[in-house]
Amino acid sequence: MSNAPASQTLSSDAARERLRELIRDLAVVRGHVILSxxxxxxxxxxxxxxxxxxxxxxxxxxxxxxxFDREGLLNGVQAVGGLTLGADPVATSILHASAADPRTTGLDAFVVRKAAKAHGLQRRIEGPDVTGRRVIAVEDTSTTGGSVLTACEALTEAGADIAAVAVIVHRSDASREAVEQAGYRYLAAYDISELEI
Incomplete structure (x- = not known):
């Protein structure tokens, strides 16, 4: 029996299905809510x-x-991240997976602050420098595209080359349209319809 985590030993299809089940069972909350x-x-x-x-x-x-691999972006992209807080654990998960994945040489992660710090290095983007690097802006899910586009604006100002925007769950066409209208490629691992809500 292998001691390797299931995320490494499962086939791509099995990993995708198991994550879909976990999202469906653990993340879907029913009841009236006001979105961000x-x-x-x-x-x-x-x-x-x-x-x-x-x-x-x-x-x-x-x-x-x-x-990223299916979309031809696995090689050539050097870092992933997005607007704090939703994007942070997504980027960290990708960072750790890439370190263990022989298909990549590893991806760095970064965090985009909502505003630049007023002290220290006064950076808006924390982590390895993104200037001149090819990056993917990530988010857990998006309804309007606002958060991830705020991150893209900061990345552009910092001199990053944005290869795509990627979310775990595609929630609304308004988000895709906003991202594509801003000139970015939009990727999603799952569509909301796959969650059987």
Whole structure:
């Protein structure tokens, strides 16, 4: 019996299916909620219950790497990250998965602050420098695209080359349209319809 984590031993299809099951069972919260966009919904997909879960987080990294690979982005991209807080555990999961994945030489992660720090190095983007590097802006899910586009704006100002925007769960066409209208490629590991809500 192998001591390797399931995220490394499962086939790509099995890893994707197991993560889908975990999202469906752990992250879907039913009931009236107000989303960060201000829109109302009768359910909420709380992906922090996934990105901070002991079994699911490694699967997030694996599934996102598989997505990047299918889309021809695994090689050439050097770092992933997005607007704090939703993107942070997504980027960290990808960072750890890439370190263990022979298909990559490893991806760095970065954190985009909502505003630059007023002290220290006064950086808006924390982690390895993104200037001149090819990056993917990530988010757990998006309704309007606002958070990830805020991250893209900061990345552009810092001189990063944005290869794509990628989310774990595609929630609304408004998000895809906003991202594509801003000139970025939009990728999602799952569509909301796959969660059987």
């Amino acid at each position: 966009s201000g829109q109302e919904a009768d359910h909420y997909v709380d992906l922090r219950r996934i990105t901070l879960h002991h079994e699911a987080a490694p699967l997030v990294g694996r599934v996102m790497l598989d997505l």
